[in-house]
Structure formats: C-alpha cells, structure tokens
Amino acid sequence: MSAPTKALAGIRIIDLSMGWAGPLACRHLADMGADVIKIESCERFDWWRSWEATPEWIEDDGAEKSAAFNTMNRNKRDVTLDLEHPEGHRLLLELIGKANAVVENYSGNVLPKLNLGYDVFRKVKENIILLSMPAFGSTGPWASFRAYGSTVEQSSGLPHLNGLADDPPTMQHVALGDAVGGLTGASALLVAQRHQARTGKGQYVDLSQVEGLFPLASHGILEYAVTGLAPARRGNRSVTHAPHNVYACAGEDLWIVIEVNSEVQWEALKGVVGEPLAGFGELADGIARADALDEAIAGWTAGFDAFELMMRLQKAGVPAAATHTAAAILEDPHLEQRGFWQYLDRAVVGRQPNPSPPYRIGDAPFPVESVAPMLGQHNEEVLGGILGLGADELARLTELGVIGTRPRMPKRGNQI
C-alpha cells in the first residue's frame, strides 16, 4: 500500500490564528499538504514570537528565536498584512477569495473591530469555511470572555478530578486547553473541508475549546451523572487497581509509574519484585492493603535506575514507565528508532528538532518539508504569486508599512 504524502494538496487555508491552539490545528493540515498561509503584521505578530516588542528584541532577531512559534508553524507560508490599513484589509480579502478556509482564534470582539467576519468573507468567497475557536464558543453569555489554555482547563471542571482530597483542585498543565483545542480545531476543519469537497458549500464552524476538554473529563462527568456524587480525589490511587502509583527511583526527582490492571500483571510484578511482595496474595489483597503495598514497592524501586527498571518490568509484562524529563524525551530510544524528532536547520536558530505528525503510513513518519517561516518571508511569493502583485506594488506596500519583514514597535500593545 502507498499513499501520496500530500493528501490535502489543493486546499488553501488562511491562518489568522496565533499562539498555540489555532496554529496547531493548521499545522496538522499543513503537514498533510494543505497550503497554509499564516497572516501576521509587523506590529501585531503572532504573540508566540513574543508578547511584546522591545527595540533590543527586534535588533536581536527575537521574533525568529521562539521555540514555541518555530515548533507550531512549520510547513506554512507567512505573510505580513496590516489589517488596520485599508490596503492590508483589501489584500486579506483577496487572499480569502482564493482560499478554502479561514481559521481564527481571536477574542470575540477582534474581527468585528477590523470589519472582518464570516459575512464579510462570504462576500468575496461564497463557499468559504470559517473556523472560529474561542475559549467558550461563539455563542452564549461568555462568548466574548478572555481565556488562555489554563483558563480553559480551569473552566472544564477537570481540576476537580485530579490530586488529593486535601489539596486544591489540581491542574495538569500550564495550558492544557491549547493543545486539545488544536486537535479539536483540526478535526472541525477536516469535517467542514470534506463537506465542502462533496457539496461545494462552505460554512461557519464554531468551536468551544472548553467543550473540547469535556471528553478528557468524561470519567468524572459520567460518574456524577450516574451516581449524583462528586468523584472522590484519590491522588494516584485507584479503587479497582493496585499498585497504581508513582514511586521514587535512584537519583534526584526520578520516578516510575506502575499501574497494574489485571491478575496476570500482578503475578508478573510479584515475580520481578520477589521477596518484598511475598506477603501479598491475589490482586484483591494488594488493593485492600494499598498502603502496605505502596510502601513495599517504594522500598524496592528506590535502588533502581528508573529507565532500566521500566524496561525490566515491561519485559515481564508489567505496565511501568519512567517519568521523562525534556532531555529524556529527546533521547528516548523508542522515538529515536521511529524517527520521531526530525532535525532541520532554520535561519537564526540553526539546527532544531521538529516533532513528526503522530500518525504515519508505513515505517517512516511524514517528512517535515519546511521549517517555520520568518516574519513576512513569503510576502513576495504569496502576494506576487497568488494575487499577481508586481515588484513596484510590493515596494509601495512596504513603503506604506502594510507589509514588511521586521517587527515594529506597536502604536498600541500587541493584541493577545
């Protein structure tokens, strides 16, 4: 079996999104061959380049050094357009006229302020798709409320399902909602694209990033729906499985997760651990005496290297995993053997690891074909190649400040 790498060749997306969620959604489609044109401006650049500009940062090429921006925007083209300038506004609409979809993750009031929106886009391309992905969705009393990925996690109720009962509701991540919002956004865009491909029709797609997190909290939501009781927060313990915990290993802040889910795994664990677990009977005994069990296992793991112990336990069929650091993820032998990190050179920052798409056909990952673009890198290629603007016109637009390739100090604060 084989498949063309560029599954989405022929689809063009205008990406007005910034930060994490929207750019991740578009990255999935760019990785599969869609022509994703990212729109920034010299003053209102993607805030993942930086939250604000300083003269020193501009001078130091700071806009090109962000690991976050560079990781999220590979395989895309980048155009700068000052959307507050009539010429920039006009050129954006001309580009949308030649696109299949527009993606935006602004706060609810930003597009109307720019005299932009679905109705405006439809006038230049009747069957355009617009994916809006605000935190709480485009309707309802919270439609214009501000949020980050952390706000999204907090609003989903998920923190009430994590941690110990005596601790506050416990968050998992600095911006959980963003990564999940990106996946949900890519899914939404693909469904709308298929409908467009089959019928020729576009539509407005409304995504609530908080609602996208409810599936991750579904175990708690369903427990409450069934029992009418708030799920207890048990830290790392499970009521149905044991051991189910995180145990210290040799070295500083190095740990191993062990989660035994069956009698077979329990017997395998006892076989590896030996004497410290000799006093325990069947799995139910381990669950009933979870404190003693955790103590026995913790005493045993403390002398081992976490990675080596993981390999040993897994070889015996016991679910176990070391808690990787960032450095360990880069050196992870499994990821290395699967070619997950693709190292490519990029201007200003040099050789960088790029994560592969998490799906593949065959043994090798889909290649990352181009690194994240520089600010305005494709102004000439896109505005000339797609809209037919000549060198004189591009020079005039540069002179006007509508386009450019360097950040400028904003007249007002950068929109985030």
Next chain:
Amino acid sequence: MDVAGTISTGYCAKLYADYGAEVINLEPPAGFATRQLPPFTDGETRASSAMHAYLHTNKLSVDVSALAEAAVQALVTSADLILDDGTDYPGPEVSTGVRASICWFGRGGAFENFVGTDGQIFALNGMLRNIGRVEGPPLIPTGYQAQIIGGMTAFIGSMTQVLAAELENRSAPVHLETSIYESCLCFTEVGVVAAFNTGLHAPRMGINRFPPTYPLGVFPCRDGWIGVTVLTPGQWHAYCELLGMEELTDVELFQTSYGRLQAIDLIEPIMRERLATRSAEQLFYQAQKARIPLARVPTMEELFSVDQFVERKAFCSATLPNREELTVPSVPFRLYDTPPNFGGPVARLGQHSKDFT
C-alpha cells in the same frame, strides 16, 4: 467500522458518528471491552457502562459471530474506514478506504511491545513529573485522557485520508498508524524544543504552579474556587485593582510573569487573603469585564448548570438500550449548516446484526 472497541477507537469513531457517518461496531460475542468500564448505570448488575454509552452513541452494533464470513467480508471491504488497535486483525482489508490502527506506542521501536496505560503515557511525555507537590510523588492525571487524545489524533489522520480520496489525491487503500504516545507529545513538544535550546527544564514547583506563568492556579474563595491566570502587564494592573492590591501594581519586578514567579512568597499570601473573602462567581464576572482571564472552576455537580454550558447544550442525553437517559458531554464543535447529533441512542450488543446477515 470499529473492530477493536478500545477507548481510542471508540472516541475516534464517536467523532465520525456524531457528525453523521454510519459507524458499525463489529463486536465479539462478549461485546467490546468498553462495555465493562465503570461507572455502570445499573449498579451491581454491571450490564450498562456509562463510558461505553458516551463513546458509542449513534453507532450500530453487530455481533460478529452472528454473521457468515462472507457477510463480514462484504462489510469490511465496503467500509471507508476500519479502526483497529494495531494487533493482528484477521479480517479482510479495506478495498479503497483507510485502515487506521491506534496503538499505544506504534510499530517498531524500543517500546513496541510495552503494555500501555494512560498514566504511563503522561510519564513518558514529560507532563506527569510537573504535576503535584514539590516533594512528590508526581500525580497521575485521572481517567482515560491519553487514549482519548489518541482517538482524537487518529480522527485527524484518518479524516485526512478520507478527504484525500474526495479530493482525488488518493485512490489506493492506505494503512495509517497513530501512536498514542506520540499523540500526547502535543502537550510537551514545545517545552522539549525549548529545552533543546536552553538546556533547562521547568522543575515541579508545587500544586497548580506551572512556570513561567504567575499568578496561575485554582484558589479558594468564600463560596467556591476561582481559576487565575495573569500574564500581561495590563492584566496584572487590572488584577491588582480588582483585588485591592494597588501596592503591588507598579513594582518593577512584578511587570513580568518571570518576575512575579520570583516573588511568590510575597504575592501569594496577599492574593489568597483577598480572594478568600470574595465570591468566586462575582469575581469571575468582574474580572472578565476588566478583560482579565479568570475562570469559574465548576465541580462536576455545578458543571451541568453553568449558564454558558446550558445555553450551548454542552451536555446532552444518551439513550441507553433500556431507554433510560444518561447525561453526557456533547460534540466539541458545531457546524451550523450540517448540524451534528446531540446525544443519541446506544445500541445493545448485536442489536443490528440482523440488518447485515
């Protein structure tokens, strides 16, 4: 067609079903394993899993043992998409469609034969070590989150290939593989690349502390919990004004998140004291009016009655085989011209077998 019945394939197929595809669960005589997942809507008899119901609204259930081999073959070869868990599936291949395998770690590589769990994925993706108290142990995120992320990611990969056929970019069948481990690296990939450049990685700083953002977290108010995120200088100024902490507003160190992070011991006691006397509900609306991204942190009990979620029908009803109704999360995105299903029926095992014999 789902031939595996894992949480990942179930969630992936759920997205297809909720947006209008005909999804057939080809179940073994004992049913998919998700039918055995707690909680159960009928208590002790354990006959009806709420998690299975959530994952399998609007799908058809066929007991594979009720079908002749030729009927199974006809079903499989006609499918646009077959979902499996990467283990050897003895059935026939798709004819022109997509076979999508969702595996814990993927084929090949040192972990290929690992036994996977959600907690292990969050250990290996680097997320788990930053959750919890400084002294440890780090905390395992609860539930089936890694598997659901794997299903969501496989939806993207498989839908891409379904769309490729529509765009005439693909005519031959494809076998797509999604690794749950690699899917969940979406949470940490940015930090890994940053660490590659700086040699630094964020330490575990305690419950709800995730550098470099500060203040960040979930704090007690007099009537519940408030979620705080303050990032920009403008938000910091407005937040200080909201809580009456004007003495902190213009301190130079506090104008950046990094600076505030260095002064947690100074800022946090003052902030906690002010938050504790306020109403979370009122604070939330006051903050949002001032463009500060504070959040209500609803309990499971409160979630169903939050006005935003009620108005958007964020929760809907799954109709169980015994006709009881179960509240479940709705679809995560809305297409207004081609509306998705909000809730729907859950098939009993083999309910649709006769339709395919």
